[in-house]
Amino acid sequence: MKRLVKGGRVISPAQNLDASVDIVIEDGKIVQIGPDIMCPEAELIDAAGLVVAPGLIDMHVHLREPGLEAKEDIYSGSRAAAAGGFTTIACMPNTKPVIDNAILVSGLIRQGKLEGAVNIKVIGALSKGQEGKELAEIGDMIYAGAVAISDDGHWVNNAKLMRLGLEYTGMFHKTIISHAEEDSLVAEGVMHEGAVSAMLGMKGRPAVAEDIAVARDIMLAEYTGASLHVAHVSSRGAVELIRQAKQRGVKVTAEVTPQHLALTDADVTGFNTAMKVNPPLRSRDHVEALLEGLKDGTLDILVTDHAPHAFEEKDVEFRYAPSGFAGLETSLGVILTALYHTGQFTLPEIIRFMSARPAALFGLDGGQLIPGAVADITLIDPDREWTVDSRNFYTKGKATPFEGKKLKGKAVATIVAGNLIMQNGEVKI
Ligand SMILES: [Zn+2]
Missing domain, CATH: 3.20.20.140 (Metal-dependent hydrolases)
Known part of the structure; x- marks a missing residue:
């Protein structure tokens, strides 16, 4: 299945890349990066307003x-x-x-x-x-x-x-x-x-x-x-x-x-x-x-x-x-x-x-967004405000020094080898 991550600010420090570009993913890999990519057959992941990071x-x-x-x-x-x-x-x-x-x-x-x-x-x-x-x-x-x-x-x-x-x-x-x-x-x-x-x-x-x-x-x-x-x-x-x-x-x-x-x-x-x-x-x-x-x-x-x-x-x-x-x-x-x-x-x-x-x-895979690289991608909303509540944690260890703290910035989607496994805080697998 093809996916198109569209409209985000793509930041890949390994390539000194920081630009508004789109990313096409196929078979677990990044196959194309560029501005204004059209790919009607791909499932769209809307990244407008978000940072797209390795x-x-x-x-x-x-x-x-x-x-x-x-x-x-x-x-x-x-x-x-x-x-x-x-x-x-x-x-x-x-x-x-x-x-x-x-x-x-x-x-x-x-x-x-x-x-x-x-x-x-x-x-x-x-x-x-x-x-x-x-x-x-x-x-x-x-x-x-x-x-x-x-x-x-x-x-x-x-x-x-x-x-x-x-x-x-x-x-x-x-x-x-x-x-x-x-x-x-x-x-x-x-x-x-x-x-x-x-x-x-x-x-x-x-x-x-x-x-x-x-x-x-x-x-x-x-x-x-x-x-x-x-x-x-x-x-x-x-x-x-x-x-x-x-x-x-x-x-x-x-x-x-x-x-x-x-x-x-x-x-x-x-x-x-x-x-x-x-x-x-x-x-x-x-x-x-x-x-x-x-x-x-x-x-x-x-x-x-x-x-x-x-x-x-x-x-x-x-x-x-x-x-x-x-x-x-x-x-x-x-x-x-x-x-x-x-x-x-x-x-x-x-x-x-x-x-x-x-x-x-x-020496790990990932860490960069280039064609041919594994499609491990994190979508980040740097301005999302949220309050730490350990009752919502997936970890069994609920103790955190940040309980009740107001934070600004959050991952809103996690893509592993091309699969969207977390969206808006919900892990899907
Ligand atoms: Zn230690």
Whole structure:
């Protein structure tokens, strides 16, 4: 079947394209792009007043499958992704059991094709059981289709193991994604260490824990020549270390989340467990450094770190609550509200961070709108005003720090391989 996406503002940063053009889709691919295309036999998708972007890609999602399906599974998580405008998501391996072997990687890829509403990519663990002792089957997992390697959830404490992981992963031209927080400094901390934690009497997770972890990982990446991707950067020191490393030619890239850009530790004062996340929401000076880092190319991509938990797990005292919250269905709205509508970033810049750049970094299909490319497309209404109501979420994890917040900007349609799978917030498959 042919489809014609007509009348929109098409933005594809990979081609420096920002123009009023139409797109014809056939057999899951883009076949034609140009002004005023007439194609009477095609089904029309009216994009008047909308931005037409390459499908959004999220490289940091916890789908919780296998083993933790009370929090999320492929079915629910991928529908949350579709609702949020994502066409490709990559799932982290801190599941039960941990995704640390080729059988699990290929099983999840197969399950993703069967049950997933969007493209599901799999990230394999660096160490067996994510215990930080012995390397996992990195080569086998990459052959089975793993797109990156990570012990996300915690740092790889053992420098020798991290070195081996980098050397081994580098041989396959893949990247290690590091959750950079030095263990001993954050052991009992529940929020950013600073004036607010002191006032609340809460144990802190100091920014220096992140700086130390990032510094060591950069040194090992530089020493081995392998590539490193720093997950959810949140500290000013980490931004500066990554900036300097990039200037030296170290193969380091980095990501940042909407929550670390839009919120601060002051938001924790109400002890709302939806504000608890690792690394923690930091103070304003760190947020300013993150925005600068995103602007000057130090930080490469935006990710959600979608980390859903069951309601009863989050419905406890702050210090006992698990860290993380749902992000797929609020990410674009938060980013457009905090970055675009404040005049700090343009739409092409944001689409680069959320689609073109992650596709290029991790060698994924999509991320661009050109004839021959897969027809993964997101239609965005940048001015649509809406209020976050977690009762409407597709994810099982209803906790969100943005509950009740008014946002401006929303994905209004998601097209995966030419199929219209979400329209006006409703997932159709
Ligand atoms: Zn993490």
